[in-house]
Amino acid sequence: MLISISSNKVEIIEMEAKPVPSINVLPNEILVMILRRMPFEDRLRMSATCRRLNQLLFTFFDDEVELQLNEDVTYRFPIGKLSDRVYRNIAVVWNKKHKISKWLPIVEGFAHKLDSLNINIVSTERFSLFQWNPPAASMVQLGQILNKLKALKNFAIATTTKTFLAVSEAIYGLTNLEELMVKIYLDCFPFPYSNFNGLSRLPELQTVSISSFEHFYLPDGHSLIPASQVEDLYLDENVDPFDFRLLAQLFPCLKLLDVREIVMTGQKLQAPISAWPNLEVLIVGLCPELLETFKPQILHQLAKLRKLALLDIADDHLLLQSCYWSGPPDSPKANYSLLESVLRIPTLEEIHIDDSGELGLQWTGTIPTSVPSCRLYINGEFVPRAGEQEPKA
Secondary structure (H helix, E strand, O other): OEEEEOOOOEEEEOOOOOOOOOHHHOOHHHHHHHHHOOOHHHHHHHHOOOHHHHHHHHHHOHHHOOEEEOOOOOOOOOOOOOOOOOOOEEEEEEOOOOOHHHHHHHHHHOOOOOOEEEEEEOOOOOOOOOOOOOOHHHHHHHHHHHOOOOOOOEEEEEEOHHHHHHHHHHHOOOOOOOEEEEEEOOOOOOEEHHHHHHHHHOOOOOEEEEEEOOOEEOOOOOOOOOOOOOOEEEEEEOOOOOOHHHHHHHOOOOOEEEEOOOOOOHHHHHHHHHHOOOOOEEEEEEOHHHHHHOOHHHHHHOOOOOEEEEEEOOOOOHHHHHHHHOOOOOOOOEEOOHHHHHOOOOOOOEEEEOOOHHHOOOEEOOOOOOOOOOEEEEOOEEEOOOOOOOOOO
């Protein structure tokens, strides 16, 4: 409706009503742009209202969706089938209550499209020191399903030495695997380094993460087969220290080593530096023990080092921060003078450090301005020095 007012009359003109555009007329490209700007939780809720939106979400954002299967899941309805969803990422918590017969058929249903699978095998007893080992028949079933995951790129398993051994052959048959995460729980069965010999059979494997609450050792008479294709190694030890000399035999061609979760001393840090002198990226967790004995000059032994990260070992853990950093006033502190020598490593391009303030790792002193060609990042933010410009993305 349009109202026209002139000097001597008021005229009402009926305008042709134009329909409000429906979401159905928007092209997929526009809908994807809208979804991309929304918080992910809202995307999921919105996708439940329309088959088309649901299909778009699981076509363009499927790498962000993880189907979690645990004992709290209701299995009265066929998961994922009501909305024709194809999950590429599945995480399973497996225990005595959450039987394999409940979740294995679901994993099998998505086997041809699955990109990542995370299996955490745990005890149902909250304060048990030892974890649960599934029956042998169940491990055979799991191995049979793993043999069907031809497209799987990422696999994570948290279990005991005994259970890992039962399924290791199936794991080493995942020939498209790019990333493997292994967490070994305490069960009074030491883990042989030679259990990882099968990694050499995974041609696409680039990244390995090992976390352990159990002792690692090399049995007498056993040798190690190198997995030369692995370039990135992440380590977390919770009981006995890893033998970096043996790990270097397994992974001789590392470019990246992340030991941020390991409590280091200056002497202990020398071991991985000696084991992998060609490292390009080194990520270390700073703690009072390391600050007390750290000699930056040892990093000059890494002739190809491009990136160094000195992070808070207790990052995001308030209780750990209190334990690590609430020492006496004369306890060691991180001082920017530590970086003076590091900055002079000729190949170094980036240094990343955490500064958690009074509650955690706190740096003091003056930020060095020497060698501005090496970029400094504090808490992930670029810090210019001596007129340095932030690099373009």
